[in-house]
Amino acid sequence: MHATGTADPWQLVRHGRDRAGFAQDESLFALANGSLGVRGGLEEDDSPSQGCFLAGVWERSPIAYHERFTGYARNTDTRVPVADASRIRLRLGDVPVQLDDGEWLALERRLDLRNGSYRRTLRWRAPGGGTLEISSERLVALDRPGLLAIRYRVRSIDYRGPIALESAIDTVRTAVTQGDDPRIGAHLSGGLHLDDAHADADVAWLSQRTTHSGIRVVCAQTHRLAADGALAFQGAARTPHGVAQVWAAELAPGSDVVLDKFAAWSWSQPTADASSHPVLLTSAKATLESAGHAGFPSLLADQAGQLAALWRASDIAIDGAPEVEQALRFNLFQLFQSGSRNDQGSVAAKGLTGEGYEGHCFWDAEAFMLPVLATTAPALARHMLAWRHATLDRARIHARELNHARGALYPWRTIAGDECSAYFPGGSAQYHINAAVAWAIRLYVDASGDEAFLRDLGAEMLCETARVWLQVGHYNPRRGGAFCIHEVTGPDEYSALVDNNHYTNRMAQRHLRDAAATVEWLLATHPAEHAALAKRIDLDADEAAQWRHAADAMYLAEDAELGIFPQDDGFLDKPRIPPEQMDDPALRPLLLHWHPLTIYRHQVCKQADTLLALMLAGEDVDAAAKRRNFDYYEGVTVHDSTLSASTFAVLAAETGRAAQAYRYFLDTLRVDLDDLHGNAAHGLHMAAMAGSWLALTWGFGGLRVRNGQPALAPQLPQPWRGYRFGLRWRDTQLRVEVDAAGARYTLLDGDMLDFLHRGEPQRLRKGETLQLAHPAAPAHELKAVVFDLDGVLADTAVLHRAAWQQLAAEIDAPLDEATAERMKGVDRMGSLEILLEHAPRRYGDAEKAELAARKNARYAELIEHLDPNNLLPGARAAVESVRHAGLKTALASASRNAPRLIERLGIADLFDYVVDASHITHSKPDPEIYLAAAAGLGLAPADCLGVEDAAAGIASIHAAGMAAVGIGRADALAEADVLLPNIAAFDIDRIRTKSGPPARLRADAVSLCNPN
Template identity: 60%
Template sequence: MPRGECVHSHDAPTPAKDSALHGSSDPWRLVYSRRPTENDRATLESLFALANGVLGVRGGLEEGGSRTQGTFLTGVWERTPIEYHERFPGFARSTDTRLPVADGTRIGLRLGETLVDLDEGEWLAFEQALDLRNGYLQRTLHWRSPTGVTLQIDAERIVPLHTPNLVCIRFRVTSIDYSGPITLESALVANATAAEQGDDPRIGARVAGGLSITASDSDQVLATICQRTQHSHIRLASGQRHHLPQPGLTFARAIIEDGQGVQQHYAGALRPGQSVALEKYVAYAWSMPEGGDAEAALLNTVATSLEDALNHRFDAHRAQQASACASFWREADLAIDGDPSVEQALRFNLFHLLQSTSRDGSGSAAAKGLTGEGYEGHYFWDAEAFILPVLALASPQQAHGMLQYRVRTLDRARAHAREMNHPVGALYAWRTISGDECSAYFPSGSAQYHINAAIAFAIRLYVDATGDTDFLVHGGAEVLFETARLWHHVGFFNPRRNHAFCICQVTGPDEYTALVDNNYYTNHMAQQHLRYAAAVAAQLADERPQDYARIAEAIGLTEKEISAWLAAADAMYLPVDPELGIFPQDDDFLDKPRLPVAHSGEHGHRPLLLKMHPLTIYRHQVCKQADVLQAFVLAGNAIDKDSKRRNFDYYEGVTVHDSTLSASTFSIVASEVGYADKAYGYFRDTLRVDLDNLHGNTSHGVHMAAMAGSWLALMWGFGGMRPMNERPGFAPALPGAWKSYRFGLRWRHAHIRVSVDAAGVEYTLTDGAQTEILHHGQPVLLRNGQSVKLPLQAHASGPLSLKGVIFDLDGVIADTAVVHHAAWKKLASEIGIPFDDTVGERLKGVDRRASLDILLEQSPRAFTEPEKEALATRKNDYYRQQIERFGPQNLLPGAKSAIESVRRAGLKTALASASRNAPLLLEKLGIADLFDYVVDANHISRAKPDPEIFLAAARGLGLAPGECLGVEDAAAGIASIHSAGMTAVGIGQHQALAEADLLLPNVAAFDISLFTGQSG
């Protein structure tokens, strides 16, 4: 079933907006300070939820008895058959639903014979606070009963990060003016069931079976419950024990409630000024699905955990929790000067990310974490595309755990690929817990093959950030290879598109456009996936040959198959619309009419998918969320800024942001293309999705991907952070609303602090070995304990560490442009097409076939492919006839001296020419021996302004793009250089070269000392 949440939704209360939810004066505390309404309570339970990646507890009051209070375990879920009237092969057969387990937060309060009902009394003062610094929940309530007695109730709660199956509670009642008996009734409540699905498919489930109680026991020391699921065959044991930290209470009785749970009561007496207190510990143990763990073994685990918890006591657990949180906050290293509420919101979002992801590989990050029942506890692509990028740089152990989950479920992904008729490879389920596909609606479920590429992206980022090649040889490479090989069974080389590699009938991130051909995001990410898989295979074969041989033999991987991956990647179909200059989201997207409702606001508080039939949406040009722009964020280093800006402008106009995943992507791209106000606006949208309940459904759990998106919008957007060639690159900007900001990240074994203010950016290596970073593509070496201060904008004077220069040929070294011009003009005359200087200028820097397409734009008739090939060959014959007469005399003045000066400076040289005749020309000109590497049109599949030719030249020189300078005379070439992450020198006087970092009138004015600081 599809995912979608409407940014315009306000059908639930928004406590943050009326100042009851606050904390801007202290960015480390989130505070709610009034009596919550019935509707507020469920939202607050999500916001104040505590978790440790395995166990999650919503933030309801101990004595409250809320219907929506719940406790969840990643490992406890039920499997329910999916019913279809028409089932076809490969349809998902069942769904997994995470179940609420026995909840141990309940502590009833009885005064004499009267059970306290907080709703019947007067709330004189109330404060519930989430301590983000130390990782615990606390609250205080001054309450007056209907009979007029007054109490103060204080509670603290911890779900320890260091103990995955434990909840710790300290509960204290103080009498203000009450005298009489008091009883604390501590309960383990086991009658909760999964929320039933209503009209909104995002919320609730239809569960067959569920948890049933198989045994329960309660005595003075220990109360326990054993449960079992009906279909997934998971066994669960839970138990509770107590410590009385002060006199005043004694054990009163134990109760077993048939089908409900167990209780232990503690009784005493109060007088004004006196208190009674109870420390409560709740532990859980569970089996694997279909597991054989007996109840006795699970109960023994529970008993052992509780004994250990009592030995440490509450203060020790709280101190250990504070220490674990402190380590995380040191890595995040966050500070915002200018808006404390922004810093608080960022800390709140990071805290939930810390809480909701396991470290042991038992699970991943669910869409709602462990804070509620939304999306049934399922894992989606959000985990790898949004959440893992944050944790890879802030808490690598958690990122490793998320990837280990994918390793552990690889066999299920293989099985799913077979269900989808793929004979080899692996396809990860779109939504899942167990690893099996749970989406009953395949157009926006199983069709989203791009989840494979998101997992590959996450593996690459994790390995780049940590250097953990052990992960690759112990499962990671196998996941990477098995998912990569699937693309060859989904896509094909299409003879109707000049044998480009096309991928048909898939759904990209935009679920409002389903089952399309050549979704740009999918194709782009598949290309990166294939290239990275091939690179990892080569790396392991070189560095760890025995491990690689073992992996390749196990899955039958051959060099021939790897070569096929690269061939598909090189031929990947990624067109540019010639009229709009944008990447079409898919083959048909731009041909559809726009959906009028997308701009009218008529869809109100509900997303389009809950108002319209899917086909109505699919027939229109409307985006649920970022799609093309998402590719820019995850794999857009090689795309030039102008292209990104054009695409941003276009797709902003057709995107309704019905998903909480959308705003952060728009913020990041807006930052990159220079739209500062829009970047900050979208950042605010993703920052406060839950604090302001912007989508009206925080009551069902917080939005983990949006929370992660706020951090990405800070680090990747405002900070400009991108992994580049195994180094972190930055291009910082300062939002106008702030005086400064700071964030940290872990890269390999070093911690880097990035501090930005109006004066510039300061990079500090706070610990670890010296590390190289990139600042606007230029290398900067950081040493331990030292800081480097740089201006926010890139230096126009070139790289900080220049190691190579890449020259264009035509118009830079030799004036072959006039020969090309004459050859094209002659061909145009012969076929009756007008040709002038405007057309000639457009052909500069463009390869032969692309130039022919430009020329034929003016043709009154269409040409067949064989006719086009013949025309291109005829033009080349005219050109070769002319250059056969070339010699050194045809070098442009100063060209040879410029190249020789580079070599004398100890730098490498390369040629990047769109001409297929470049090697011949160099020989004729007498300068072939001056170049260390030559790339011409025979070596590439995409013409300038694509960066491929300059990236290939840098690879040939063995250099990083940021270590290279490009020299060009055409606008397409300048764009190509910038897209490759290099500094661009323009040669000529053309207005089209205004984007060059340095513009020279001719090549004779080229002086290498401008870039090296020494004479050439």
């Protein structure tokens, strides 16, 4: 495998010093080890968003209600910033350095994904003269729970004089206060308080404690100096907010000073008393001593070794898209480093990269993150589930709070195992959390073979959580005795307190069957453990049978008219949101603009529950039904959740929606890298990052689990030449490689692996490779032709050119033939941007809007002079021939004036559906316009043929999964599947014999330019 392009798949690099982007960069360059997280700020900068976090350090605050009812959550837990030991301030002479007072000449940040280190270099000129190059490299040790190591260097470019480095531990940061966005900040009572502190030449430390949760923290630091002796100890002291140690030196041009800093945190369990302080301090000092003895280079080498196992297990490569490979590696690295290395925690929604969601864990840890770790880092997946078992007693208490006499209900959002959501319709009502945990247990055991976990921990969790379903559901005589579940909220929080949420019901069905099967397995294979479990949880002899009966009777409705699964009993009865509001970016996300009741009254999804159910537990649903559900829910989903895109990517790939699959994949791939939801500054979206890996392996790779075995059905996304990923399954390592020829499987580790390829059993032994061709492309019956307008049916391009030429003359912008060719097929604003590339001055957004309106006004004037005589020769006959052949027709024009144009041209009645620029948000070469045309016709894109005269249009057609007919010159339309000199040469009968999937057509580069 090889990659072309400029992106380094192993390095994330950012340049520039725009303060507006600093907080996002601090999230992107955060380092963590599951216990400790350190955001990626600059050591000497006073950024208000820089912070350090410990997964085990949180504060408990009472929830204030004006009206509190039985069972409401009484407290919430919030992860709070701990003492920040990443600080190293500079002084030049006696003057403290304030970076913003000087000149930033260059700044580079670099995350090395091979060794897990963050490096940055700042070239800076002091206000009074003198240039420094300040660089640092840091790591958070993956194999040492609370260790941060920094190598800090200052080199003089032309500065001569004294310099001092003040290495500090600060406690100035407190938790962000919640504003209008409930995803950010907290209403915190108490917090961390500074208890004690000490600083001398060897070590500095301070201790903190929380007010209500009673957690105690010690943070300590020590240093190692370069052997050249350039730095000398100057002093140590307590400061208003912590402790500091100072080293000084003389700098001359070309010389440098280097300081290695080691910081360690240790912390107690909740409700610890003062006697824990000596133990914590001793632990922190021991960590420092061990790290100092090892030294920074050795720690860095150890870090690379820790990551080598991840990169070998994931085994990723993308041929032809290095930027995609880089983003996938980045996402996987962030998820891996956020995973707990012990049984005392899981992965929070933002990992340890920021304060978003108060550090809470949600159901997406099991539904999105654990599936990735189960096949790349199974030990971390086990820790996640072991933590759930450790909080099982809290889940039992939560079930009692909701009036369940037996069983356990896991909280929707939590840190220590208690429900932390004050809004029960969107919190405690999300009973599906139990099913997510149960689903994750089964996946983990299947993938790892860890039956000991199932026996010792998993079985108890499955049984206790399964019990709740029989208490929230009942056999409904009005539904023919089907088992119905009422008043729950699914993952899609834009519907709340509904009956028979499809996701909840389908996942509960899977949960109940798994619980029953586990009890039966335990009885058959481990009777002593079964007896102990039955006694411990008072398991009735017939409970497993009751669970199976409820699962078999589970109500899973299908709408007879639409052929889809309703998201819940009332979902399809509600009105849809008007299209102009669905498409309005100013309303995203809806939860920040509309009262919950307004959202609940509409048929709108934050993410599509039904599709997620089909992704996780839809093996008994046929492909046609999945396609119908995908097409329907795509039209009512606003994707306000960062989880949404990955689900759509996986289902799109499974249902043959290749273009949509790739677009959704890119959306989930770059949620944080491109800050697509505008809140990456508050921490990275771990589940969305996991979703990009699921979109690759579950989507394009077709990975599922069937009867305990991995099942794959790989396909190749059109933009790539090939790709590779690894699958850790039990004691084996499988390499999956996909290119245009097919799929190639190699067993790198383990004696033997049985798996399925497109439903067919396969077996590999160690070192063996199996090459399997892609299935033959299905023969598609052509059902419709989608025509472009400008340059295909009418020479309206002449009118466009005249209008643009007039505007170009008015603003003195050159418009030559090459520029005009680039503007073909591009929407109005896109064309304007091309024209303005060589304009004599820059234009603001308001000015651009005025220029576009001016051009359109002139074009509208010219349109009024059109009549049927302005159709290109053979155009009307071409469209009529398609209709006479019994095929549907559509128009896909980038012009907002298309409806008026076809009226003037006298062909409006020849089209079954018309899409113009007012219906779409992305212009060609994006496939949206052709996808919209196919959807409007009620057809799959592969059943349609597109006709275009511009390269951007051909690309748009192909991206939509259609075959493409090009009208015009071969040199401009080299990618067309069928090439015609003009629309008069269009012969639907000849083209129908050639039409099919684009990849097959392009293989023989059909040309009908000389149809003799």
